[in-house]
Amino acid sequence: MKIALQVNGEHHSLEIADENTPLLWVVRDLLNLKGTKFGCGKAACGACTLHVDGEAVRSCSYAVKFADGKKVTTIEGLGNEEAPHPVQQAWLEHVVPQCGYCQPGFMMATAALISKNPKPTDEDIDKNIINICRCATYYRMRKAIHRAAELERQRLSLTPKNIENGEE
């Protein structure tokens, strides 16, 4: 099957033998983007989280056939050293990672959250950021998520008055 997709702004046309191949392996093995991680392989831990058309998905359980014609964003496409994404900036400020393996998934999930809800409450974070970190960096992550949201609001020049109540 021929798959045409855009990954981090670049167009790719790929010949895929098995259309049910997880998007994760296409991104990692065919496109050599190793930031997205394999964790559980059952869409349970979130290490493989990336964005498809702006929505967070668990790429280990996302057949590549569903990505045909869509825009995929991986951790490599979120930002860069010169212009980090608010989530990346916040993660740096709070020195969130320990071993770091699960962090790209958390960061992609957080980027999706603050793009839809620029002022998440602790409850919103509990509901939406349900990935698993075996180093238990959750405490630092929560602070970084609030900081990322703050940076995102600044980026969008939003004031508290014109932020909709983002309660889930």
Next chain:
Amino acid sequence: MNRIVVLLVIFSLGAFYLIGSNKEPPLEAYTVIPEVKIDSLTAERAYEEVMNVLMHPRCMNCHPTDDIPKQGMDRHPHYFGMSRGKENKGFSATKCATCHQEANNLNSGVPGAPHWSLAPASMGWQGLSRSEIAQRLLDPETNGGKSHKELVTHMTEDELVLWAWNPGVDANGIPRKKPPISEEEFKKAVEKWFDEGAPVPSK
């Protein structure tokens, strides 16, 4: 004595002839019975069969009354704290479609079908009796304004409803159990029940 022997010989010959002949009677001898399909599916039986399916975990798990989807034959709460959310599809960033796609994933065991979501809260069935579920199903106030005809269409054609007969495998690769009757039997039961006006027994 001689007479008895003669009679036995005649009787034996007659018996051998009858056993050995094995001739089919001529076709004209049969009475042709017209093929009449006997429809044994009564409205009551159709109702029971429909309800047996609706109350099976494959259906009930996504018709909660506490906004929490259920999983498995033991109907445990969905892992990861997932809940209904504003549009029956989870939360703003982590929603049903974060994991559930338009088809079952046989690698991960994550089930999927088009428009994967919880049934609306008004269609919560968990904990209700058979007749209460039936009433909630039939009532346009709770079923999203659907007529009987629309309900038949929904129950016999909707891909998410029919997923119950194509439920894929679980996280351990074990096929999920299907409802107690086949998809075709269910469709027949639905049509029969609604053809008869969808009566709900009072018991």
